[in-house]
Amino acid sequence: MSLSSALERLATFRTNNTRASQETFEHASVIMKSAQKLGDDGAVPSARRWAVLEQLFLASVDIGRLDVADQCLKQLSERFRDSPRVDVLTGIRMEASESPEVVLRYYDQLLDADPANAAIWKRRISVLRRTGKIEKAVEELSQLLDTFYTDVDGWLELTDIYTTCNQYILALQALSHALVLAPQNPFYVLQFAETAYTAGDLPLALKTFLVVVDMCERDLDSPAQKPPVGISLRAWMGAKLCSRRLMMNSSQSASNTAVPKNLNRIEELATERVLAAYMGQKRDKAVEGKDVVVSWIGAR
Amino acid sequence: MSNSAVSLYLDPQIRDWVLFPITLVMILVGILRHYVMILLQTPPKKLPLEAVREQRALLRSQALRATSANSPIPPMYYQSISRHLSEAFEAGTYLKDGPLRDGDAPKGPPNPMTDPAAMDGMMAGMKTQMVMMVPQMVIMGWINFFFQGFVLIKLPFPLTLGFKSMLQRGIETPDMDVRWVSSLSWYFLNFFGLNGLYRLILGGDNSADSSRDMTASAFGGAPAAGAAQDFSKLFKAEKDNLEFSEGLYNWVGEGVEDRVLRRYGKI
Numbered sequence: 001m002s003l004s005s006a007l008e009r010l011a012t013f014r015t016n017n018t019r020a021s022q023e024t025f026e027h028a029s030v031i032m033k034s035a036q037k038l039g040d041d042g043a044v045p046s047a048r049r050w051a052v053l054e055q056l057f058l059a060s061v062d063i064g065r066l067d068v069a070d071q072c073l074k075q076l077s078e079r080f081r082d083s084p085r086v087d088v089l090t091g092i093r094m095e096a097s098e099s100p101e102v103v104l105r106y107y108d109q110l111l112d113a114d115p116a117n118a119a120i121w122k123r124r125i126s127v128l129r130r131t132g133k134i135e136k137a138v139e140e141l142s143q144l145l146d147t148f149y150t151d152v153d154g155w156l157e158l159t160d161i162y163t164t165c166n167q168y169i170l171a172l173q174a175l176s177h178a179l180v181l182a183p184q185n186p187f188y189v190l191q192f193a194e195t196a197y198t199a200g201d202l203p204l205a206l207k208t209f210l211v212v213v214d215m216c217e218r219d220l221d222s223p224a225q226k227p228p229v230g231i232s233l234r235a236w237m238g239a240k241l242c243s244r245r246l247m248m249n250s251s252q253s254a255s256n257t258a259v260p261k262n263l264n265r266i267e268e269l270a271t272e273r274v275l276a277a278y279m280g281q282k283r284d285k286a287v288e289g290k291d292v293v294v295s296w297i298g299a300r
Numbered sequence: 301m302s303n304s305a306v307s308l309y310l311d312p313q314i315r316d317w318v319l320f321p322i323t324l325v326m327i328l329v330g331i332l333r334h335y336v337m338i339l340l341q342t343p344p345k346k347l348p349l350e351a352v353r354e355q356r357a358l359l360r361s362q363a364l365r366a367t368s369a370n371s372p373i374p375p376m377y378y379q380s381i382s383r384h385l386s387e388a389f390e391a392g393t394y395l396k397d398g399p400l401r402d403g404d405a406p407k408g409p410p411n412p413m414t415d416p417a418a419m420d421g422m423m424a425g426m427k428t429q430m431v432m433m434v435p436q437m438v439i440m441g442w443i444n445f446f447f448q449g450f451v452l453i454k455l456p457f458p459l460t461l462g463f464k465s466m467l468q469r470g471i472e473t474p475d476m477d478v479r480w481v482s483s484l485s486w487y488f489l490n491f492f493g494l495n496g497l498y499r500l501i502l503g504g505d506n507s508a509d510s511s512r513d514m515t516a517s518a519f520g521g522a523p524a525a526g527a528a529q530d531f532s533k534l535f536k537a538e539k540d541n542l543e544f545s546e547g548l549y550n551w552v553g554e555g556v557e558d559r560v561l562r563r564y565g566k567i
């Protein structure tokens with residue numbers, strides 16, 4: 001593996017936020033070895049060297065190579081004294097081996113020095129959640145989001161916490177903030193629809209599933225020709241589920257969403273689309289799971 | 301005009317002991333200035349949590365308003381967020397010093413002379429100004445004192461008379477050819493022209509170039525102006541904006557079933 005290709009690969013990981021820890025670890029080890037051979041700044045420009053070191057640190061904590069992680073952290077903290085970013089890394093290293101109480105005390109100390117340090121605050125919340133102090137985690141996360149409103153990941157985390165506690169209405173509320181901040185992402189809309197379905201708000205769920213379909217198929221010239229793939233298939237399935245249940249007995253909506261007038265047609269179209277996805281291109285060759293889907297659709 | 305026939309002969313010592321030293325000193329002072337500026341730079345002051353919250357409160361309603369014409373969230377959720385924000389802006393929940401109590405006179409923007417935070421920003425501006433002004437004044441005095449009236453070089457191309465005041469500052473002769481450059485003018489040419497060289501030596505984001513700072517005044521730093529915002533007024537205005545957007549609001553799920561059915565030709 002050549003040095004330049006390894007560097008390039010790591011740069012893509014950095015920009016895409018990919019968590020391929022094993023691969024990152026191998027690439028970064030190659031880079032660090034050649035950097036040692038050629039002297040400090042010989043092979044790798046120093047600005048990139050530190051970024052790679054940070055990546056290597058996170059990856060090695062991830063795969064449990066704490067010895068490598070310690071080396072990286074030592075170099076980083078010698079170079080960047082008092083850097084809040086290195087403080088976060090130190091905290092992550094402590095989380096790997098120390099008890100939660102020690103880590104929490106460390107984070108408290110940092111937060112006392114600088115209450116507006118969002119990265120430390122978020123780590124603290126994640127530790128709280130992991131140790132089962134859900135109530136405290138929700139409280140702190142709400143405070144964090146009250147200050148740093150534009151943190152989409154924070155809202156998604158809050159949604160996740162609420163969902164695991166079966167608080168679907170609260171989860172929907174948290175998710176709606178994430179939707180406002182990132183309206184272009186159909187995955188969040190899909191999550192909203194599925195959460196609404198789980199909460200029992202069928203008309204809202206149906207509408208939101210159709211919004212996902214609308215978002216995904218907007219740019220296709222003739223959507224009827226191709227079977228739905230990816231999240232639009234999932235959305236069609238959701239639409240089918242909702243419309244079928246709505247036809248059987250009309251449930252009322254907690255958000256006062258009206259049931260669509262053309263429910264029959266939507267149900268037919270959804271059936272058609274879901275079947276189209278499972279029929280495959282060739283008529284004779286069945287797609288995996290086809291029988292289950294056909295029997296599910298037939299069993300209304 | 302017969303002065304083109306008269307040729308001056310410059311002592312090579314002028315080149316070695318005046319022209320080169322002036323250029324070299326100016327370059328070195330520029331580089332020194334760059335490093336002094338790095339030393340003088342104070343890290344940006346950390347804002348307390350309440351101040352961050354106050355600054356970012358407007359982002360909330362801006363995010364909500366930006367999508368209101370095609371909002372991704374259903375009416376009930378939109379209204380609850382919108383109402384909540386309106387009430388919070390009205391009551392001043394997001395203000396740094398807490399909500400306004402009854403009887404409190406609404407404060408105007410803080411006076412920059414009494415606000416320590418604004419004072420710090422102004423001091424930083426003054427410091428950079430001093431670092432710029434002092435060496436330039438010293439160099440100019442040095443040139444004026446030792447090399448007054450020196451002719452340093454002859455430009456290799458002819459120029460019109462209009463350039464006389466630019467190129468022969470400090471030499472009051474009506475007859476000399478415009479191509480001769482005086483010492484003081486050479487200083488000014490360097491003063492404005494060395495930026496390209498600094499960029500080569502120190503990189504694009506250097507603070508060695510002093511001609512750029514001439515345009516900035518000592519007191520008008522952007523951070524000082526930004527700190528003096530009156531958030532309670534901004535929040536009041538934002539409340540009206542929110543009401544406007546609520547009128548514009550339309551859920552993207554409104555009529556979505558018809559849109560989808562139409563695309564498949566079922567309607």
